[in-house]
Amino acid sequence: MLDWIRFAVSSALMAAGLMILLTAVIGVFKFDYVLNRMHAAAMGDTLGLLFCMLALITGAPDGWLVLKLLLIIVFLWLSSPVSSHLIARLEVTVNPVWHQLPPPETGREGSEA
Amino acid sequence: MSKRRSDWESRLQARFARWMREGFSGLDDEIMVSLRQETSETLPSEQMADDHREMADTRRYERGIALDRLAQYDLNAWVSRKGRRLLSRLYTVLAMSLGVLMIFFLLKTVAMMPRFGSPDTPMINEVTDRYIExxxxxxxxxxxxxxxxxxxxxxxxxxxxxxxxxxxxxxxxxxxxxxxxxxxxxxxxxxxxxxxxxxxxxxxxxxxxxxxxxxxxxxxxxxxxxxxxxxxxxxxxxxxxxxxxxxxxxxxxxxxxxxxxxxxxxxxxxxxxxxxxxxxxxxxxxxxxxxxxxxxxxxxxxxxxxxxxxxxxxxxxxxxxxxxxxxxxxxxxxxxxxx
Structure with missing residues (x-):
């Protein structure tokens, strides 16, 4: 009985994660502008993969596997928002549209390293 | 420089050179200037004959240019419409035949290979046995x-x-x-x-x-x-x-x-x-x-x-x-x- 409940929860989480990933893929192909597409891709990388990993955690047979999967979540949540941030920053640096806006209060970038 | 005749400025090749350089309007101005200068020296009838010949030359010349352009336009149109279609058709035929050829050779190779997992594959010999054992x-x-x-x-x-x-x-x-x-x-x-x-x-x-x-x-x-x-x-x-x-x-x-x-x-x-x-x-x-x-x-x-x-x-x-x-x-x- 317990196994069945675990299986049901795990598959529901996996389905949710795959749905979010599908949304992200559709968004990446549908949107025209860089920042919109970046938003879609970042959502898939974080929320979709979180749900997939949670599904695997629910179905995991032992504790070490749970720990490893949690570490994977930590790694993904550290790395993928940073890459999205870098894409957004490159767009703001390159696209002249953003230079016409008033600069923010704290300096946009420091001096050269 | 001194050997040049006085009407050199209005002759055909000089006109062509100037047309190449600055286009028709500049040429017209030059012609007008040269005509006005020469009126004082030449007789009116002579000048009229010269003028006539000149105009005929110019017309023939322009007609030649226009015909050239027309021929070029025709060629361009042919290349951009029929030629491109022909080329793309040739490309398609060549690509498809190459692909079919590749598929044929690969399938032939696969057909000559031993069945997957059969024990008399040349790969399953004493080498793999030794690796595993x-x-x-x-x-x-x-x-x-x-x-x-x-x-x-x-x-x-x-x-x-x-x-x-x-x-x-x-x-x-x-x-x-x-x-x-x-x-x-x-x-x-x-x-x-x-x-x-x-x-x-x-x-x-x-x-x-x-x-x-x-x-x-x-x-x-x-x-x-x-x-x-x-x-x-x-x-x-x-x-x-x-x-x-x-x-x-x-x-x-x-x-x-x-x-x-x-x-x-x-x-x-x-x-x-x-x-x-x-x-x-x-x-x-x-x-x-x-x-x-x-x-x-x-x-x-x-x-x-x-x-x-x-x-x-x-x-x-x-x-x-x-x-x-x-x-x-x-x-x-x-x-x-x-x-």
């Missing part, structure tokens, strides 16, 4: 793949590492921007590179903070994969690429100046050279001993322990160092053209 005993590696690529077939792996090293050297030759001051640097190249650096994420706080956390973990994981190459899946190639990914992350976050403090051309050359040299010498020794039936004297250790399986772990380390350096220097060269 006595691999652990002879190489001491729990990971049979590591035992194969670094013990039975170590010569092949040495060739692969050398290919990587040579590829890095070739990329170095092709992409390096020369900063030599005497010969004069390739100025436009340097300007381009400077412009490219303008867009790179300099001093990005978020990237730096995450790199501060992630880089040590990535490097540690790469070292783990290399050191456990004979115990678990992994080894020199995969661990080396993980280490180089960590180095590239560090380079992106903190810039070339900081990364250059511990990684220069000299580092690359010496690390790659010493790793390949060690690999070659170690394998030469073991090949020599094996071919002459001598005891190599390298202990195999207990299978499963970290210090076991003879030469496999040091060779894994050598391969990992070569791979890490090569990938890192590829990235640096493609990014900036130097270290």
């Amino acid at each position: 006595r691999g652990l005993q002879e190489t001491g590696a729990v990971n049979i793949v590591a035992g194969m690529i670094l013990d039975y077939r170590a010569f092949d792996t040495l060739g692969e590492s050398t290919v990587l090293f040579i590829a890095a050297c070739a990329v170095l030759i092709l992409l390096r921007i020369d900063w030599d001051e005497k010969a004069g640097p390739a100025l436009e190249l340097i300007a381009e590179e400077w412009d490219d650096r303008h867009y790179e994420p300099k001093n990005d706080r978020i990237l730096q903070a995450s790199a501060m956390i992630l880089t040590p973990i990535v490097l540690l994981f790469g070292i783990y994969v290399i050191l456990n190459g004979h115990l678990s899946p992994g080894g020199g190639f995969s661990g080396g690429s993980i280490i180089s990914a960590g180095l590239i992350l560090y380079l992106n976050a903190f810039g070339f100046k900081k990364a250059g403090q511990f990684f220069t051309y000299r580092t690359f050359m010496w690390v790659s050279f010493s790793a390949l040299m060690f690999y070659g010498l170690a394998k030469t020794y073991s090949f020599y001993c094996g071919a002459n039936g001598l005891q190599s004297g390298i202990p195999l250790g207990i299978p499963g322990a970290i210090l076991s399986s003879g030469l496999i772990m040091p060779l894994n380390i050598a391969v990992g160092m070569v791979v890490a350096c090569t990938m890192y220097i590829f990235y640096a060269l493609f990014r900036k053209g130097g270290l």
